[in-house]
Amino acid sequence: MNCSQFEEILHELDRPGTDGFAGRDAAFAHAESCDQCMQLLTQSEALDFAFRTISERTGREQAPPGTEAALLSEFRRRNAAASWVRRWQMAAVGIAAVLLLGLVARFHYRPSETANTTESAKPTAASKAAREDTGTAVPAPSVANGQQEVAGNQAPDPESATPFIALPYADDALNSEGATIVRVILSRPALASLGLPVTDIGTGDRIPADIVMSEDGAPQAIRLVAQSDMD
């Protein structure tokens, strides 16, 4: 080993897994025979001593407890907001699932429904309106270009309704191309859990609601409908 090689590995003589550690015996032997390298080795060892001392003295340094408290506070705040959003998302998914089931059931049983109209199978306001307007069993009128409020206002049923309330992450419900309105009946607690104004809309346990569905089936907005026969 020459002086240049010695200097190259000097800083890692005590670092396992390195070239310096592997060649430390040769390095020490070289230092024994070279005053300059021995001096360098002494200085390097002194530097290592200083590093270890600093490391020991600062090894227990930590941020003050206040930092952890502030971070936990922020974590709780963020988590509460995220939890609220998750509740809305779950509710929206639940409503969408109910609607889908309703649509499937409606489509499936339509022939027998038209054949056997009975008192117990009253059509909803939306389906009545759909039949009057189009003569088909399409469940709801179009709401493109902001006409869904008009359609709702022109409905012949003696019912009052809240304004449409956009659901979280909904697109522009008023301008959704090909959107439809679907009437569903939901329990009061379920609607209340969504933050909807159920106290303004009668006293029954089950409340009709109109939901604006976009073309891809995602619920966009909801309104509550008061019906005398439900109360």
Place this chain on the structure above:
Amino acid sequence: MEMTPKTEISDDALLRRMLAGDKNAFTDLYRRRHPAIYRFALHMSGNRAMAEDVTQEVFMALIREPQRYDATRGSLSAFLFGIARNHLRKRWEQERRLIPIAAEEDELDELTRSAAHANGNGHGTTVSFARDFESRDTVGLVRRAISTLPEGYREVVILCELEEMSYEEAAAALDCPVGTVRSRLHRGRAILLEKLRDTHSRPQPATGKRIGRSVL
């Protein structure tokens, strides 16, 4: 560097639990990882307030934007060190001070200050390098000399020598090749030795109180 025992839950598992809203998982993760981040910031800046701020910002970032962490690109620890480095740089840019050591004694001097101030060192004479190195006073000098290293060398010296990371761990934390860590450590140590040789070859101030910025 604190190594995670194999029986402990991994950082990534804790992070997943934290993302699901588990407060205790966040606390565990913070308590496991923050000391190294804090000490790194403290050694880099020489300033406790800045180290506290940087530590807080690092974990705030983890709370607010956890999606920025990509486990396929490196460990969570390396991710946190990366944020810490960015925040330190921002702070220095704001303060327009690339060498973050104050003209006054910095706060780590409390820990490294010598009881040997009165032991005959720094009395206006040139002292033996080897003898002086054995004193705690020199430990303070080394710490200050580290603070004046260029940032790239300082990071490596702090991680490899003070935090006792392996080359591989430091390379992951600094997001650079292992060879770069090795060469920077070699050069950083050489600079430190040069600075200390210069210091010890000069007459010391008679007060023995401190070595000024111009010296280190």
